[in-house]
Amino acid sequence: MNDRGDVMHSGRRRFLQASALGAAALPVAMLAGNAAAAEADGIKLPASILALQPVKSQIVPITDDERRGRLARAQELMGQHGIDAIYLDGGTTLDYYTGMHWWTSERLMGMLLPRSGDPVYITPAFERSRALEQIRFGHDVRTWQENESPYALIAQAMREKHAGTGTLGIEEKVPYFRANGLAEAMPQAKLVPATPVTAGCRAIKSPAELALMQVANNATLALYKAVWQGLEPGMTQQHIAAWVDAGYARMGLRGDASINVGTYTALPHGSREPQVIREGTPVMLDDGCYVEGYESDITRTFTLGKASDKMKRVFDIVRKAQQAALAAARPGATMASVDAAARKVIADAGYGPGYTYFSHRLGHGIGMDMHEWYYLVEGNTRKIEAGMTFSDEPGIYIPGEFGVRLEDDMHVGADGARWFTPQSPSIEKPFG
Secondary structure, eight states, X not given: OOOOOOGGGXXXXXXHHHHHHTTSOOOHHXXXXXXXXXXXXXXXXXXXXXXXXXXXXXXXXXXXXXXXXXXXXXXXXXXXXXXXXXXXXXXXXXXXXXXXXXXXXSSOOEEEEXXXXXXXXXXXXXXXXXXXXXXXXXXXXXXXXXXSOHHHHHHHHHHHTTOTTSEEEEOTTSOHHHHHHHXXXXXXXXXXXXXXXHHHHHTSOOHHHHHHHHHHHHHHHHHHHHHHHHOOTTOBHHHHHHHHHHHHHHHTOEEOOEEEEGGGGGSTTOOOSOOBOOTTOEEEEEEOEEETTXXXXXXXXXXXXXOOXXXXXXXXXXXXXXXXXXXXXXXXXXXXXXXXXXXXXXXXXXXXXXXXXXXXXXXXXXXXXXSEEEEEOTTOOOBOOTTOEEEXXXXXXXXXXXXXXXXXXXXXXXXXXXXXXXXXXXXXXXXO
Protein backbone atom coordinates (compact mmCIF):
# COMPACT_ATOMS: atom_id res chain seq x y z
CA MET A 1 0.00 0.00 0.00
CA ASN A 2 2.81 2.37 0.90
CA ASP A 3 2.52 5.68 -1.01
CA ARG A 4 6.24 6.17 -1.08
CA GLY A 5 6.09 7.91 -4.46
CA ASP A 6 8.27 7.07 -7.43
CA VAL A 7 11.47 5.90 -5.83
CA MET A 8 13.20 5.66 -9.18
CA HIS A 9 12.59 9.38 -9.63
CA SER A 10 13.82 10.41 -6.21
CA GLY A 11 17.16 11.67 -7.38
CA ARG A 12 19.87 11.43 -9.99
CA ARG A 13 22.22 9.34 -7.89
CA ARG A 14 19.65 6.71 -6.92
CA PHE A 15 18.19 6.59 -10.44
CA LEU A 16 21.58 5.95 -11.98
CA GLN A 17 22.35 3.36 -9.33
CA ALA A 18 19.12 1.55 -10.12
CA SER A 19 19.88 1.74 -13.84
CA ALA A 20 23.35 0.35 -13.39
CA LEU A 21 22.08 -2.56 -11.31
CA GLY A 22 19.13 -3.32 -13.58
CA ALA A 23 17.87 -6.84 -13.03
CA ALA A 24 21.30 -8.41 -12.68
CA ALA A 25 22.25 -9.88 -9.36
CA LEU A 26 24.34 -7.56 -7.23
CA PRO A 27 28.07 -8.37 -7.06
CA VAL A 28 29.04 -10.97 -4.50
CA ALA A 29 31.21 -8.39 -2.72
CA MET A 30 28.18 -6.13 -2.34
CA LEU A 31 26.12 -8.97 -0.91
CA ALA A 32 28.82 -9.70 1.63
CA GLY A 33 29.25 -6.02 2.33
CA ASN A 34 25.56 -5.62 3.06
CA ALA A 35 25.64 -8.40 5.63
CA ALA A 36 28.86 -7.00 7.11
CA ALA A 37 27.28 -3.56 7.44
CA ALA A 38 24.39 -5.01 9.40
CA GLU A 39 26.78 -6.93 11.64
CA ALA A 40 28.86 -3.78 12.16
CA ASP A 41 25.72 -2.04 13.43
CA GLY A 42 25.28 -4.80 15.98
CA ILE A 43 22.44 -6.42 14.04
CA LYS A 44 22.94 -10.14 13.53
CA LEU A 45 21.34 -11.63 10.44
CA PRO A 46 19.29 -14.78 11.10
CA ALA A 47 19.80 -18.01 9.19
CA SER A 48 16.53 -17.42 7.30
CA ILE A 49 17.88 -14.19 5.78
CA LEU A 50 21.28 -15.72 5.05
CA ALA A 51 19.52 -18.57 3.22
CA LEU A 52 17.98 -16.27 0.59
CA GLN A 53 19.42 -16.86 -2.88
CA PRO A 54 19.92 -14.69 -6.02
CA VAL A 55 16.99 -14.67 -8.46
CA LYS A 56 18.93 -13.65 -11.56
CA SER A 57 18.36 -16.99 -13.30
CA GLN A 58 14.58 -16.43 -13.12
CA ILE A 59 14.66 -13.07 -14.91
CA VAL A 60 13.99 -12.59 -18.62
CA PRO A 61 14.40 -8.90 -19.56
CA ILE A 62 12.00 -7.05 -21.84
CA THR A 63 13.20 -7.33 -25.45
CA ASP A 64 13.70 -4.54 -27.97
CA ASP A 65 11.07 -6.19 -30.16
CA GLU A 66 8.53 -5.76 -27.38
CA ARG A 67 9.50 -2.11 -26.98
CA ARG A 68 9.08 -1.56 -30.72
CA GLY A 69 5.59 -2.96 -30.34
CA ARG A 70 4.93 -0.51 -27.50
CA LEU A 71 6.04 2.43 -29.65
CA ALA A 72 3.78 1.25 -32.47
CA ARG A 73 0.86 0.84 -30.07
CA ALA A 74 1.43 4.35 -28.75
CA GLN A 75 1.26 5.72 -32.27
CA GLU A 76 -1.92 3.75 -32.91
CA LEU A 77 -3.50 5.25 -29.78
CA MET A 78 -2.42 8.74 -30.85
CA GLY A 79 -4.42 8.27 -34.02
CA GLN A 80 -7.45 7.12 -32.05
CA HIS A 81 -7.30 10.14 -29.72
CA GLY A 82 -6.40 12.84 -32.23
CA ILE A 83 -2.91 13.44 -30.83
CA ASP A 84 -0.12 14.35 -33.26
CA ALA A 85 2.80 13.63 -30.93
CA ILE A 86 3.56 13.01 -27.28
CA TYR A 87 6.40 14.41 -25.20
CA LEU A 88 8.06 12.30 -22.49
CA ASP A 89 10.59 13.43 -19.92
CA GLY A 90 13.16 11.12 -18.45
CA GLY A 91 11.55 8.63 -16.07
CA THR A 92 9.47 5.48 -15.97
CA THR A 93 7.50 5.96 -19.18
CA LEU A 94 10.60 6.77 -21.22
CA ASP A 95 12.13 3.59 -19.81
CA TYR A 96 8.96 1.66 -20.71
CA TYR A 97 9.09 2.66 -24.38
CA THR A 98 12.83 2.81 -25.00
CA GLY A 99 14.74 1.16 -22.16
CA MET A 100 16.48 4.48 -21.49
CA HIS A 101 17.28 5.35 -17.88
CA TRP A 102 17.37 9.09 -17.35
CA TRP A 103 16.58 11.41 -14.48
CA THR A 104 14.58 14.62 -14.54
CA SER A 105 16.17 17.95 -13.70
CA GLU A 106 15.85 21.59 -14.71
CA ARG A 107 17.61 20.70 -17.99
CA LEU A 108 15.24 19.24 -20.57
CA MET A 109 16.14 15.79 -21.80
CA GLY A 110 13.27 13.88 -23.33
CA MET A 111 11.67 12.28 -26.32
CA LEU A 112 9.08 13.47 -28.83
CA LEU A 113 7.18 10.57 -30.35
CA PRO A 114 5.21 11.61 -33.45
CA ARG A 115 2.10 9.82 -34.65
CA SER A 116 4.19 8.26 -37.41
CA GLY A 117 7.90 7.83 -37.90
CA ASP A 118 10.80 7.56 -35.50
CA PRO A 119 11.21 9.30 -32.15
CA VAL A 120 13.04 12.60 -31.83
CA TYR A 121 15.37 12.94 -28.83
CA ILE A 122 16.21 16.30 -27.27
CA THR A 123 19.20 16.51 -24.97
CA PRO A 124 21.69 19.03 -23.62
CA ALA A 125 24.67 19.14 -25.96
CA PHE A 126 27.11 18.03 -23.27
CA GLU A 127 24.95 14.95 -22.62
CA ARG A 128 24.75 13.86 -26.26
CA SER A 129 27.34 11.08 -26.03
CA ARG A 130 25.73 9.62 -22.95
CA ALA A 131 22.29 9.76 -24.55
CA LEU A 132 23.62 7.97 -27.64
CA GLU A 133 24.87 5.14 -25.42
CA GLN A 134 21.25 4.33 -24.59
CA ILE A 135 19.26 5.26 -27.70
CA ARG A 136 18.22 2.18 -29.67
CA PHE A 137 15.14 3.35 -31.56
CA GLY A 138 15.66 6.05 -34.19
CA HIS A 139 18.64 8.31 -34.86
CA ASP A 140 17.23 11.84 -34.65
CA VAL A 141 19.04 13.41 -31.70
CA ARG A 142 18.85 17.19 -31.32
CA THR A 143 20.99 19.08 -28.86
CA TRP A 144 20.81 22.47 -27.22
CA GLN A 145 23.45 24.64 -25.57
CA GLU A 146 22.98 26.21 -22.16
CA ASN A 147 22.13 29.58 -23.73
CA GLU A 148 19.53 28.08 -26.10
CA SER A 149 15.92 26.95 -25.72
CA PRO A 150 15.20 23.22 -25.85
CA TYR A 151 11.53 24.10 -26.37
CA ALA A 152 12.38 25.68 -29.70
CA LEU A 153 13.84 22.35 -30.82
CA ILE A 154 10.60 20.57 -29.98
CA ALA A 155 8.54 23.25 -31.71
CA GLN A 156 10.71 22.88 -34.82
CA ALA A 157 10.29 19.12 -34.78
CA MET A 158 6.53 19.55 -34.53
CA ARG A 159 6.54 21.89 -37.53
CA GLU A 160 8.56 19.37 -39.51
CA LYS A 161 5.87 16.82 -38.74
CA HIS A 162 3.28 19.33 -39.99
CA ALA A 163 1.91 19.53 -36.47
CA GLY A 164 3.06 22.96 -35.35
CA THR A 165 -0.59 23.93 -34.91
CA GLY A 166 -1.68 20.42 -33.97
CA THR A 167 -2.10 18.55 -30.68
CA LEU A 168 0.80 17.64 -28.41
CA GLY A 169 0.25 15.16 -25.59
CA ILE A 170 2.22 15.83 -22.42
CA GLU A 171 3.02 12.96 -20.09
CA GLU A 172 1.40 13.62 -16.72
CA LYS A 173 4.68 13.58 -14.78
CA VAL A 174 6.29 16.30 -16.88
CA PRO A 175 6.86 19.29 -14.51
CA TYR A 176 4.60 22.29 -14.95
CA PHE A 177 7.49 24.60 -15.86
CA ARG A 178 8.38 22.24 -18.72
CA ALA A 179 4.82 22.10 -20.04
CA ASN A 180 4.60 25.87 -19.75
CA GLY A 181 7.80 26.25 -21.76
CA LEU A 182 6.38 24.02 -24.49
CA ALA A 183 3.14 26.02 -24.57
CA GLU A 184 5.04 29.30 -24.96
CA ALA A 185 7.18 27.86 -27.77
CA MET A 186 4.09 26.57 -29.64
CA PRO A 187 1.33 29.12 -29.04
CA GLN A 188 -0.76 27.77 -31.92
CA ALA A 189 -0.58 24.16 -30.75
CA LYS A 190 -2.98 22.46 -28.37
CA LEU A 191 -1.44 20.75 -25.34
CA VAL A 192 -3.37 17.85 -23.83
CA PRO A 193 -2.62 15.02 -21.37
CA ALA A 194 -0.83 12.09 -22.99
CA THR A 195 -2.45 9.71 -20.49
CA PRO A 196 -4.81 8.04 -23.02
CA VAL A 197 -1.64 6.95 -24.82
CA THR A 198 0.76 6.24 -21.97
CA ALA A 199 -1.77 4.60 -19.66
CA GLY A 200 -3.39 2.99 -22.68
CA CYS A 201 -0.16 1.10 -23.20
CA ARG A 202 1.21 0.64 -19.71
CA ALA A 203 -2.00 -0.41 -17.94
CA ILE A 204 -2.22 -3.59 -20.04
CA LYS A 205 0.63 -5.91 -19.15
CA SER A 206 2.23 -8.35 -21.55
CA PRO A 207 3.19 -11.91 -20.56
CA ALA A 208 6.81 -10.75 -20.26
CA GLU A 209 5.81 -7.99 -17.85
CA LEU A 210 3.69 -10.37 -15.78
CA ALA A 211 6.63 -12.75 -15.56
CA LEU A 212 8.88 -10.02 -14.15
CA MET A 213 6.20 -8.99 -11.68
CA GLN A 214 5.88 -12.63 -10.63
CA VAL A 215 9.59 -12.78 -9.80
CA ALA A 216 9.30 -9.54 -7.81
CA ASN A 217 6.29 -10.78 -5.86
CA ASN A 218 7.89 -14.14 -5.14
CA ALA A 219 11.01 -12.39 -3.88
CA THR A 220 9.08 -10.08 -1.56
CA LEU A 221 7.05 -12.92 -0.09
CA ALA A 222 10.20 -14.99 0.44
CA LEU A 223 11.84 -12.07 2.22
CA TYR A 224 8.82 -11.46 4.46
CA LYS A 225 8.77 -15.13 5.41
CA ALA A 226 12.48 -15.00 6.23
CA VAL A 227 11.92 -11.93 8.42
CA TRP A 228 9.03 -13.59 10.25
CA GLN A 229 11.06 -16.76 10.83
CA GLY A 230 13.84 -14.77 12.49
CA LEU A 231 11.80 -12.45 14.72
CA GLU A 232 12.41 -12.34 18.43
CA PRO A 233 10.88 -10.22 21.22
CA GLY A 234 12.64 -6.92 21.82
CA MET A 235 13.54 -6.30 18.19
CA THR A 236 12.97 -2.86 16.67
CA GLN A 237 12.14 -1.46 13.26
CA GLN A 238 15.85 -0.86 12.71
CA HIS A 239 16.61 -4.55 13.11
CA ILE A 240 13.99 -5.52 10.56
CA ALA A 241 15.00 -2.74 8.14
CA ALA A 242 18.56 -4.04 8.18
CA TRP A 243 17.31 -7.56 7.53
CA VAL A 244 15.21 -6.32 4.62
CA ASP A 245 18.16 -4.53 3.03
CA ALA A 246 20.43 -7.52 3.49
CA GLY A 247 17.79 -9.99 2.30
CA TYR A 248 17.02 -8.17 -0.92
CA ALA A 249 20.72 -7.71 -1.55
CA ARG A 250 21.27 -11.43 -1.17
CA MET A 251 18.64 -11.95 -3.87
CA GLY A 252 20.34 -9.38 -6.10
CA LEU A 253 17.48 -6.88 -5.83
CA ARG A 254 16.62 -3.45 -4.47
CA GLY A 255 13.63 -3.09 -2.20
CA ASP A 256 12.15 -1.49 0.87
CA ALA A 257 9.77 -2.29 3.68
CA SER A 258 7.85 -0.21 6.16
CA ILE A 259 7.53 -1.85 9.57
CA ASN A 260 4.89 -0.97 12.15
CA VAL A 261 4.12 -2.62 15.45
CA GLY A 262 1.27 -2.70 17.96
CA THR A 263 -1.03 0.32 18.04
CA TYR A 264 0.87 1.85 15.12
CA THR A 265 -0.61 -0.83 12.84
CA ALA A 266 -3.90 1.06 13.26
CA LEU A 267 -2.39 3.81 11.08
CA PRO A 268 -2.53 2.69 7.43
CA HIS A 269 0.90 4.20 6.72
CA GLY A 270 2.19 3.68 10.23
CA SER A 271 4.56 5.95 12.07
CA ARG A 272 8.24 6.73 12.31
CA GLU A 273 8.10 6.57 16.10
CA PRO A 274 10.40 3.95 17.70
CA GLN A 275 8.60 0.63 18.09
CA VAL A 276 9.53 -2.62 19.81
CA ILE A 277 8.15 -6.05 18.96
CA ARG A 278 6.58 -7.91 21.89
CA GLU A 279 4.91 -11.30 22.20
CA GLY A 280 1.34 -11.12 20.96
CA THR A 281 1.62 -7.67 19.34
CA PRO A 282 0.70 -7.31 15.68
CA VAL A 283 3.43 -6.50 13.16
CA MET A 284 2.72 -5.05 9.71
CA LEU A 285 5.23 -5.32 6.85
CA ASP A 286 4.51 -3.41 3.63
CA ASP A 287 6.26 -2.48 0.35
CA GLY A 288 8.16 -4.42 -2.28
CA CYS A 289 11.09 -4.64 -4.66
CA TYR A 290 12.14 -4.01 -8.27
CA VAL A 291 12.87 -6.61 -10.94
CA GLU A 292 13.95 -5.07 -14.26
CA GLY A 293 12.00 -1.99 -13.19
CA TYR A 294 8.80 -3.92 -12.35
CA GLU A 295 7.50 -3.78 -8.80
CA SER A 296 5.80 -5.81 -6.14
CA ASP A 297 3.68 -4.45 -3.30
CA ILE A 298 2.74 -6.87 -0.53
CA THR A 299 1.52 -6.38 3.04
CA ARG A 300 1.51 -9.03 5.74
CA THR A 301 0.09 -8.56 9.23
CA PHE A 302 1.04 -11.14 11.87
CA THR A 303 1.87 -11.63 15.51
CA LEU A 304 4.93 -13.01 17.20
CA GLY A 305 3.33 -15.85 19.14
CA LYS A 306 -0.32 -15.87 20.16
CA ALA A 307 -2.84 -13.35 18.85
CA SER A 308 -5.91 -12.22 20.74
CA ASP A 309 -9.31 -13.51 19.71
CA LYS A 310 -10.20 -10.04 18.44
CA MET A 311 -7.10 -9.91 16.27
CA LYS A 312 -7.95 -13.32 14.82
CA ARG A 313 -11.52 -12.25 14.12
CA VAL A 314 -10.47 -9.02 12.41
CA PHE A 315 -7.85 -10.89 10.38
CA ASP A 316 -10.48 -13.34 9.14
CA ILE A 317 -12.81 -10.50 8.10
CA VAL A 318 -10.04 -8.79 6.14
CA ARG A 319 -9.09 -12.10 4.56
CA LYS A 320 -12.67 -12.64 3.36
CA ALA A 321 -12.80 -9.07 2.03
CA GLN A 322 -9.63 -9.69 0.04
CA GLN A 323 -11.15 -12.85 -1.44
CA ALA A 324 -14.34 -10.97 -2.34
CA ALA A 325 -12.35 -8.34 -4.22
CA LEU A 326 -10.46 -11.00 -6.17
CA ALA A 327 -13.73 -12.64 -7.19
CA ALA A 328 -15.18 -9.29 -8.31
CA ALA A 329 -12.16 -8.29 -10.41
CA ARG A 330 -12.97 -9.49 -13.92
CA PRO A 331 -13.04 -7.97 -17.39
CA GLY A 332 -16.02 -5.65 -17.81
CA ALA A 333 -16.54 -5.02 -14.09
CA THR A 334 -16.21 -1.44 -12.93
CA MET A 335 -13.26 -0.61 -10.74
CA ALA A 336 -15.64 0.80 -8.14
CA SER A 337 -17.42 -2.56 -7.90
CA VAL A 338 -14.24 -4.32 -6.77
CA ASP A 339 -13.75 -1.81 -3.96
CA ALA A 340 -17.43 -2.20 -3.05
CA ALA A 341 -17.19 -5.99 -2.86
CA ALA A 342 -14.44 -5.85 -0.23
CA ARG A 343 -15.98 -2.92 1.64
CA LYS A 344 -19.32 -4.75 1.96
CA VAL A 345 -17.68 -7.70 3.72
CA ILE A 346 -16.04 -5.36 6.21
CA ALA A 347 -19.17 -3.27 6.80
CA ASP A 348 -21.39 -6.34 7.17
CA ALA A 349 -19.03 -7.60 9.86
CA GLY A 350 -19.60 -4.44 11.90
CA TYR A 351 -16.65 -2.31 10.76
CA GLY A 352 -18.53 0.20 8.67
CA PRO A 353 -19.98 2.20 7.21
CA GLY A 354 -17.84 3.45 4.35
CA TYR A 355 -14.35 4.51 5.37
CA THR A 356 -14.90 4.33 9.15
CA TYR A 357 -12.47 1.46 9.74
CA PHE A 358 -11.45 0.60 6.15
CA SER A 359 -10.07 4.07 5.57
CA HIS A 360 -8.50 3.89 2.11
CA ARG A 361 -9.34 2.66 -1.39
CA LEU A 362 -9.07 -1.06 -2.07
CA GLY A 363 -6.18 -0.90 -4.50
CA HIS A 364 -4.11 0.73 -7.19
CA GLY A 365 -2.62 -0.21 -10.51
CA ILE A 366 0.94 -1.48 -10.34
CA GLY A 367 3.73 -2.18 -12.80
CA MET A 368 6.85 -0.10 -13.36
CA ASP A 369 5.53 2.34 -10.77
CA MET A 370 4.22 1.03 -7.48
CA HIS A 371 1.17 3.27 -7.89
CA GLU A 372 -0.01 3.68 -11.47
CA TRP A 373 -3.23 3.58 -13.46
CA TYR A 374 -5.97 2.76 -12.43
CA TYR A 375 -7.53 2.84 -8.97
CA LEU A 376 -10.00 0.44 -7.38
CA VAL A 377 -12.02 3.08 -5.58
CA GLU A 378 -15.61 4.21 -5.10
CA GLY A 379 -16.79 6.36 -8.00
CA ASN A 380 -14.40 4.95 -10.61
CA THR A 381 -16.69 3.63 -13.34
CA ARG A 382 -13.85 2.64 -15.68
CA LYS A 383 -14.13 -0.97 -16.80
CA ILE A 384 -11.46 -3.52 -15.97
CA GLU A 385 -9.65 -5.08 -18.93
CA ALA A 386 -7.74 -8.31 -19.27
CA GLY A 387 -4.04 -7.68 -18.69
CA MET A 388 -4.51 -5.11 -15.94
CA THR A 389 -2.72 -5.51 -12.61
CA PHE A 390 -3.75 -4.14 -9.22
CA SER A 391 -3.03 -4.36 -5.54
CA ASP A 392 -5.80 -6.00 -3.50
CA GLU A 393 -5.38 -4.57 0.00
CA PRO A 394 -8.38 -4.28 2.30
CA GLY A 395 -7.79 -3.36 5.92
CA ILE A 396 -9.46 -2.70 9.25
CA TYR A 397 -7.82 -0.09 11.47
CA ILE A 398 -9.05 0.27 15.07
CA PRO A 399 -7.65 3.49 16.59
CA GLY A 400 -5.63 2.96 19.75
CA GLU A 401 -5.70 -0.83 19.37
CA PHE A 402 -4.34 -2.39 16.17
CA GLY A 403 -4.86 -2.71 12.45
CA VAL A 404 -4.85 -5.56 9.95
CA ARG A 405 -4.12 -5.16 6.25
CA LEU A 406 -3.58 -7.97 3.76
CA GLU A 407 -2.16 -7.04 0.38
CA ASP A 408 -1.36 -9.17 -2.63
CA ASP A 409 -1.02 -8.02 -6.22
CA MET A 410 -3.42 -9.51 -8.75
CA HIS A 411 -3.50 -9.80 -12.53
CA VAL A 412 -6.70 -9.97 -14.51
CA GLY A 413 -7.13 -12.55 -17.25
CA ALA A 414 -10.00 -13.27 -19.60
CA ASP A 415 -11.63 -15.52 -16.99
CA GLY A 416 -11.03 -13.36 -13.91
CA ALA A 417 -8.28 -12.34 -11.53
CA ARG A 418 -5.51 -14.27 -9.83
CA TRP A 419 -3.03 -13.25 -7.16
CA PHE A 420 0.68 -13.44 -7.85
CA THR A 421 1.22 -14.79 -4.33
CA PRO A 422 -0.77 -17.10 -2.01
CA GLN A 423 -3.13 -15.42 0.40
CA SER A 424 -1.96 -15.25 4.01
CA PRO A 425 -3.77 -18.04 5.93
CA SER A 426 -3.71 -16.71 9.49
CA ILE A 427 -2.37 -13.96 11.75
CA GLU A 428 -0.27 -16.40 13.77
CA LYS A 429 1.02 -18.42 10.80
CA PRO A 430 1.05 -15.87 7.97
CA PHE A 431 2.94 -18.12 5.53
CA GLY A 432 1.22 -21.41 6.21
